[in-house]
Amino acid sequence: IYLMTVINDIIGKRPTDHKALVLEVRIAIPSKGPGYWKLNNMHLNDKEYNEGIRNIIGSLPIDNKLEGVHAGLKWDVLKARFKEYSIRYGVKKAKQKRDEIKELECEIKMLDDKANASDMEIMRKVEIQIRLDELYTEEVIGAQIRAKVDEINEVIPITEASGVWH
Numbered sequence: 001i002y003l004m005t006v007i008n009d010i011i012g013k014r015p016t017d018h019k020a021l022v023l024e025v026r027i028a029i030p031s032k033g034p035g036y037w038k039l040n041n042m043h044l045n046d047k048e049y050n051e052g053i054r055n056i057i058g059s060l061p062i063d064n065k066l067e068g069v070h071a072g073l074k075w076d077v078l079k080a081r082f083k084e085y086s087i088r089y090g091v092k093k094a095k096q097k098r099d100e101i102k103e104l105e106c107e108i109k110m111l112d113d114k115a116n117a118s119d120m121e122i123m124r125k126v127e128i129q130i131r132l133d134e135l136y137t138e139e140v141i142g143a144q145i146r147a148k149v150d151e152i153n154e155v156i157p158i159t160e161a162s163g164v165w166h
Contacts, residue, residue, distance in 0.1 A: 056081045
């Protein structure tokens, strides 16, 4: 929230150093936009991400617009390109993860709805639940990092017994 004051008038006709001011206060609430960006260092373990970063670095010497530019400015350009790539990569990976979760949840629901599941279907259901637990744990870790919480004291497994079975 931003406050802005405007002096509209000065009241007081007597020759003193005390005068009353008429103020107009305007309150402006800024529109939401992109906030502070911080690299998701989990991407550094991903080969695809590292290849993309290498491509950005490799493209710098052949970028004609940066020929003869000071090294500090080139570094700033590289950082901006890293940020842009990292944001695009993170959005893509988040969508892939959401799609995988949705797909696994649908598959496990279908297996739950079956009356007489075969041993193979039961094994598949266990595999799906293990993968879902991994994906949910990654989401919790991400939320923990964004919330700047040092540790999570208790991890509740997502199982049928906990009532959060999908």
